Amino acid sequence: PLVSMNEFLPKAKANKFAVGQFNMNNLEFAQAIVEAAMELKSPFIYGVSEGALKYMGIEFTVAMAEAAAKKSGLPIALHLDHGSSFEVAMKCIRAGFSSVMFDGSHHPYEENIKLTKEIVKAAHAMGVSVEGELGTIGGVEDDISVEEENANLAKPEEAIRFYEETGVDALAIAVGTAHGMYSGEPNIHYDIIEKVSAAIPVPIVLHGGSGVPDEMIKKSIAAGVGKINVNTENQVAMTETIRDIVTKDQKVYDPRKYLTPARKAMVEVVKSKILLFGSNNQA
Ligand code: G3H
Ligand code: ZN
Numbered sequence: 001p002l003v004s005m006n007e008f009l010p011k012a013k014a015n016k017f018a019v020g021q022f023n024m025n026n027l028e029f030a031q032a033i034v035e036a037a038m039e040l041k042s043p044f045i046y047g048v049s050e051g052a053l054k055y056m057g058i059e060f061t062v063a064m065a066e067a068a069a070k071k072s073g074l075p076i077a078l079h080l081d082h083g084s085s086f087e088v089a090m091k092c093i094r095a096g097f098s099s100v101m102f103d104g105s106h107h108p109y110e111e112n113i114k115l116t117k118e119i120v121k122a123a124h125a126m127g128v129s130v131e132g133e134l135g136t137i138g139g140v141e142d143d144i145s146v147e148e149e150n151a152n153l154a155k156p157e158e159a160i161r162f163y164e165e166t167g168v169d170a171l172a173i174a175v176g177t178a179h180g181m182y183s184g185e186p187n188i189h190y191d192i193i194e195k196v197s198a199a200i201p202v203p204i205v206l207h208g209g210s211g212v213p214d215e216m217i218k219k220s221i222a223a224g225v226g227k228i229n230v231n232t233e234n235q236v237a238m239t240e241t242i243r244d245i246v247t248k249d250q251k252v253y254d255p256r257k258y259l260t261p262a263r264k265a266m267v268e269v270v271k272s273k274i275l276l277f278g279s280n281n282q283a
Pocket of ligand 1: 023047081082178180181207208209229231232
C-alpha cells in the first residue's frame with residue numbers, strides 16, 4: 001500500500017540522506033520512477049501537481065501509484081504537489097493519496113499558517129502527511145510563474161514558528177532554487193537551511209531540484225534537506241529522446257518505438273538522483 005512520508009522522512013533526517021520526490025506526468029513516468037527505485041531499493045515520493053492530476057485523471061493517478069507500490073513492495077508516498085486549497089487536498093486524500101502539500105506561500109504569513117493548520121488537522125486524522133511552504137520559489141511550474149526577483153527567501157525565525165504552529169511533516173522553504181532549468185547556477189542559502197533544520201524535528205524540502213549541481217545537492221542535504229523534488233529533468237530526458245527519434249525517422253508511427261527509449265532515459269535520470277541523494281538501500 002501507499003505510505004505516508006513519515007514512513008521514511010524521520011530516518012532521512014536522522015541519517016542525513018534525502019528522499020526524492022519525482023513528479024508523475026503519465027504512465028511512462030510512473031513506470032520509470034518505480035523501476036529505478038526497485039533497482040536501487042529506495043523509498044520515493046510520486047509528486048502530482050494539480051495540472052498533472054487534471055491531465056491524468058485522479059483515478060488513473062491513484063491506480064498507477066498503487067500498482068507501483070504493489071509491484072515493488074517499496075515504501076512509496078503519493079503526494080499532492082503544490083496543492084492550492086483545502087478542497088483539493090481533501091479530494092486527493094479521499095481518492096487514496098497518502099500525502100499532500102499545501103502551498104500557501106502566496107498568502108500572507110498568518111493566513112498561510114491558519115490554512116496549513118486546518119489541512120494538517122484533517123490529514124493527520126487520516127494518517128496522511130503534510131508538507132507546507134514558506135517564501136516563494138522562483139521559476140515556472142505548470143501555469144504558476146514566479147519572477148526571479150519576486151522569489152523572496154524564507155526568514156529562519158518565521159520558518160521555525162511556521163513549523164511550531166502548523167506541525168507539518170516536511171517544510172519547503174525558499175532558499176534560492178527555482179522550478180525549471182537554470183540559466184546559470186542557483187545561489188543556495190545553506191545558512192537558512194541549517195538554521196531552520198537545527199531548530200525543528202522535520203526535514204527541509206528542496207524544490208526545483210532539476211539542474212542543481214551535484215555538489216550543491218550534497219551540501220544542502222548536509223545542511224538539513226531531507227526531500228528533494230525533481231520534475232523538469234525527467235521531462236527534458238523524455239522529450240529530447242522522442243525529438244531525436246522522430247526527427248531521424250520520419251516514418252515511425254508506433255508510440256512504443258519512441259516511448260520505450262524515452263522511459264529508459266528517465267530511469268537513468270532517476271537512478272542518478274537516488275544515488276546522489278543517498279536513499280539507495282534505505283527501503
Ligand atoms: O514541486 C516540484 C519541483 O519543485 C520540481 O522542480 O521541475 O525544477 O525539478 P523542477
Ligand atoms: Zn515545487
